[in-house]
Amino acid sequence: MAELTEELSRVKAEDSGVPSTDVRVHPNPEPSGGPESGDDRAGTPTVIVDDLHIIYRVYGAATEAEKGNAATALLRLLKRQGRPQMKEIHAVRGVSFVARHGDAIGIVGRNGSGKSTLLRAIAGLLPPHSGAVYTDGQPSLLGVNAALMRELTGERNIVLGCYAMGMNPAQVKEKYDEIVDFSGIGEFVQFPMSTYSSGMGARLRFAIASAKAHDVLLIDEALATGDRDFKRKSQDRIKKMRDEAGTVFLVAHNLDVIEETCNRVLWLHKGKIKMDGDPKTVLEAYNAV
Amino acid sequence: MSQPESAVADAQAGGPKNGTPEQGQEPLAKLAKRYGLRRAIARPSLPVYLRQLWDRRHFVMTYATSRNVSKYSNSAMGQLWQVLTPLFNAGIYWLMFGLILGANKNIVNYPAFLITGMFVFTYTQRSVSSGAKAISSNLSLIRALHFPRAALPLAYTIQEFQQLLISMGVLVALVLVTNEPVTWYWLLIPVALALQTLFNIGASLVLARVGSTARDLNQLLPFIMRTWLYASGVFYSIEDKVAGTNKALQWIADIMYFNPAAAYIELMRDLLMRTHEPRPYIWMVCVFWAVFAVVGGFWYFWRAEEKYGRG
Structure with missing residues (x-):
């Protein structure tokens, strides 16, 4: 609840005419040796987003005038109008950036600023209206949830989820115990997922989704649930993935998570990048608004 | 960090x-x-696409089985319903058309005739109508994970195929109960089912693409399906009704048998029942539709691969 009011107050502040300039903060460009310098892949681009525009078509957004009864529908047909409920939403408006090996990029912004849409576009799941997304390998969204079935046991869901992410039977067998251990749901793995508490469900989903090695991993609000212990475990796992020279994108409203996990933050506002730079600077500016 | x-x-x-x-x-x-x-959204070539689909075969199978299991997971008798549902269906058709309406006295072993037709038709009907929803009802999955989208209509057809196998068990038991002899033709039953399955896969791929954009299709499908049911000779014999003794009208019957559902029903009856003999023409129609549907279906579905999940 506290988070929500915080968010709302932020929204209010933004609407009340605070100057919004496109600021780009570049961290200290001094090259120096670091832990990643041994990996010659570190620093090469993995994701390039070039002037990306995404337009959504939304059905069923009925307006006041259009009350969706049979008579108005017929009238509309007779007048040869299209469905007025079909709205186009320009969710991402000209975003460009380059992400590199070893980056963990946090994306912040208020609700509806296009964060999730941007992630889906990077994952190649939403076609761009104009512009392009170039990637090295297949970016994958940490979102196996949609493939799981609540009525089935945790066991079956682990297998189903792993296959949905493109594993083969040998890999599933290999990862199975690890997933059960990591999720910490114990004997509940024998029960249908519909009997799980929301925390247990979230833990199992994260455990399944993060079982696969990804070149580019996109995480959308996956860390919001779970107890403190699990949060720490999942953050460790994200760090590990990042150390394996992958690139991680993280969308979260919980700014602490971003500050702890990311080395770069993009601030999206109304589908555009308002700020891009190191977490401290961007989050300070974001909080100040 | x-x-x-x-x-x-x-x-x-x-x-x-x-x-x-x-x-x-x-x-x-x-x-x-x-x-x-490389660009994140790029449609692979058809051979690459098919290979990707093959790589996802475990997902397709598991997804189909999982859907079948979850379907009955809330009922007390659980998976027993997989057998009970076709059994009850057969019972009701038998009661209605065999006993109460007493239709078609001149068709030998009408219960077997009717239930064969009903099960075979139901397989195609259910594959096609679930295929029409395969994309539109799985948008969240499509927007979350990367896989060849054809995996979804394919999984739906395989789910129906798993159900059909159980129905076939019921059907064979019933045909035996009605004193049909076991013939060498029975060995061809898997071939007939394979042909029909190929057709169903192709048809559900086509419907999946159509259904992903034409949102009114799901309202229309029940009517289309019922018309198809009546035209396919499930309750009556097309041969007897149209041609009868008048051999000059045989060509009209043959046109009606060009309807894939009618052909697959006829083929299965020919194989299962001793009073029928499989005609080469029926075989040709069945093979034609299987090849045509599966090739055309994959091609048509693949053409819009990158558009699924949008809007």
Whole structure:
């Protein structure tokens, strides 16, 4: 609840005419040796987003005038109008950036600023209206949830989820115990997922989704649930993935998570990048608004 | 990540060490090309697509089985319903058309005739109508994970196929109860089912693409399906009704048998029942539709691969 009011107050502040300039903060460009310098892949681009525009078509957004009864529908047909409920939403408006090996990029912004849409576009799941997304390998969204079935046991869901992410039977067998251990749901793995508490469900989903090695991993609000212990475990796992020279994108409203996990933050506002730079600077500016 | 380390990472990212020019000096598209990055959305060629689909075969099978299991997971008798449902269906058709309406006295072994037709038709009907929803009801899955989208209509058809196998068990038991002899033709039953399955896969792929954009299709489908049911000779024999003794009208019957559902029903009856003999024409129609539907279906579905999940 506290988070929500915080968010709302932020929204209010933004609407009340605070100057919004496109600021780009570049961290200290001094090259120096670091832990990643041994990996010659570190620093090469993995994701390039070039002037990306995404337009959504939304059905069923009925307006006041259009009350969706049979008579108005017929009238509309007779007048040869299209469905007025079909709205186009320009969710991402000209975003460009380059992400590199070893980056963990946090994306912040208020609700509806296009964060999730941007992630889906990077994952190649939403076609761009104009512009392009170039990637090295297949970016994958940490979102196996949609493939799981609540009525089935945790066991079956682990297998189903792993296959949905493109594993083969040998890999599933290999990862199975690890997933059960990591999720910490114990004997509940024998029960249908519909009997799980929301925390247990979230833990199992994260455990399944993060079982696969990804070149580019996109995480959308996956860390919001779970107890403190699990949060720490999942953050460790994200760090590990990042150390394996992958690139991680993280969308979260919980700014602490971003500050702890990311080395770069993009601030999206109304589908555009308002700020891009190191977490401290961007989050300070974001909080100040 | 602590601050100094992230500064290092970004320094490497932007610094001259890797010979990477500052962002903005080089068009991003060129930068992408130089590092061999590919566009996130690009439709693979058809052979590559089919190979990707083959790689996902375990997902397709597990997804189909899981859907079948979850379907009855809330009922007390659980998976027993997989057998009970076709059994009850057969019972009701038998009661209605065999006993109460007493239709078609001149068809030998009408219960077997009717239930064969009903089960075979139901298989195609259910594959096609679930295929029509395969994309539109799985948008969240499509927007979350990357896989060849044809996996979904395919999984739906396989789910129906698993149900059909149980129905076939019921059907064979019933045919035996009605004193049909076991013949060599029974060995051809798997071939007939394979042909029908190929047709169903193709048809559900086509319907999946149509259903992903034509949102009114799901309202219309029940009517289309019922018309198809009546035209396919499930309750009556097309041969007897149209041609009868008048051999001059045989060509009209043959046109009606060109309807794939009618042909697959006829083929299964020919194989299962002793009073029928499989005609070469029926075989040809069945093979034609299987090949045509599966080739055309994959091609048609693949053409819109990158558009699924949008809007």
